[in-house]
Amino acid sequence: GQQLNQSPQSMFIQEGEDVSMNCTSSSIFNTWLWYKQDPGEGPVLLIALYKAGELTSNGRLTAQFGITRKDSFLNISASIPSDVGIYFCAGLFQGAQKLVFGQGTRLTINP
């Protein structure tokens, strides 16, 4: 099946630091999405990207749809304790009914 490579797998940062993570694939996607999973809960959609080159923000979060359509990036500025969790990228092919998820990036913040 299609594979998404998400990195890093885990991050340990200090409160207030900026965070960057990315997702790459050997395949072209028409849609990229970023989800966040808080401990003990289901994932929640953060940002959806539908056009190559698109840059979208949601508060302190900014995500970009790579020009090649094979990658996407998520940045979090000035991290706070509630940013802790697992971040998943997900990709969608045109006409497909199923998302492909990355393996997740686990974010831990030291106060």
Add this chain to the structure above:
Amino acid sequence: DAGITQSPRHKVTETGTPVTLRCHQTENHRYMYWYRQDPGHGLRLIHYSYGVKDTDKGEVSDGYSVSRSKTEDFLLTLESATSSQTSVYFCAISESRGGDTGELFFGEGSRLTVL
């Protein structure tokens, strides 16, 4: 928050026993999905439904079956549970065809342990 309820939230069972997980939604969304989450694998699709009595397989469907007799309920059944099916199972729904937008709403998960 989307009205999605999964039950049971936690279950411990023995190898070879049947297990059914239930997903109930109050949103009247057409599309429903079952995923499993395992360390290092992210979320993998087991089965999905695009309407009452309309279901299809995902990438890891072996050993699982599903049924959808009503819009609001989507059942996942393990006919004979194995230890490899120990996982956290998530139900998700989408108002449009999930393949069109990728925007899913997830339940809180059901943790299944098979001894």
